Amino acid sequence: MRDWSINTKKFSGENGVVKKIHMVRVQWEGGQNGTPPKMVEVPGSEFELKADLVLLALGFLGPETSTMLKDFGVTLTPRTNVQVDKDYMTNVPGIFSCGDMRRGQSLVVWAIWEGRECARCVDLNLMGATALQSSPFHS
Numbered sequence: 376m377r378d379w380s381i382n383t384k385k386f387s388g389e390n391g392v393v394k395k396i397h398m399v400r401v402q403w404e405g406g407q408n409g410t411p412p413k414m415v416e417v418p419g420s421e422f423e424l425k426a427d428l429v430l431l432a433l434g435f436l437g438p439e440t441s442t443m444l445k446d447f448g449v450t451l452t453p454r455t456n457v458q459v460d461k462d463y464m465t466n467v468p469g470i471f472s473c474g475d476m477r478r479g480q481s482l483v484v485w486a487i488w489e490g491r492e493c494a495r496c497v498d499l500n501l502m503g504a505t506a507l508q509s510s511p512f513h514s
């Protein structure tokens with residue numbers, strides 16, 4: 376069985392062994408004008424499932440904004456990802472960002488591609504020239 380739009384509230388069990396998952400249904404609200412949608416619990420939709428084993432596969436909701444990014448004063452996009460210019464540099468000179476932190480949750484292939492592009496831009500910034508190849512997709 377597969378089910379979606381559910382928030383797990385807690386696990387319960389006996390002698391350190393999980394027996395039940397306690398959940399509630401959720402719906403997404405907002406998300407217009409470039410702002411992230413908000414997950415809202417559906418009142419009265421709490422339910423339980425029996426469980427023998429729980430595997431966690433959690434999605435990415437965005438970079439932590441209350442620590443390093445805040446300390447450096449890095450500008451974020453309206454979707455709370457890191458804002459960069461075409462050379463992957465943030466508003467703070469010498470600080471670069473790529474991958475999920477820059478584009479939001481995505482794919483490994485994009486992370487690899489952006490990582491290589493970003494490395495090339497860092498090299499260029501530090502050395503004034505680079506021998507690293509640019510991808511044909513770089514704009």
Ligand SMILES: Cc1cc2nc3c(=O)[nH]c(=O)nc-3n(C[C@H](O)[C@H](O)[C@H](O)COP(=O)(O)OP(=O)(O)OC[C@H]3O[C@@H](n4cnc5c(N)ncnc54)[C@H](O)[C@@H]3O)c2cc1C
Nearest residue numbers: 432433434435443473474475476480481482483484486487
């Ligand atoms: C559950 C799940 C399933 C997925 N399945 C797939 C899939 O099947 N196929 C696919 O293509 N993609 C999948 N993805 C997406 C893919 O994993 C990401 O797009 C990719 O890993 C992003 O790479 P990244 O290097 O940008 O970030 P990450 O892989 O998140 O790497 C960031 C690294 O930075 C480290 N870090 C964070 N803060 C700090 C700090 N302050 N100091 C030092 N280090 C720090 C973290 O520990 C982490 O190692 C999945 C993602 C999730 C969450």
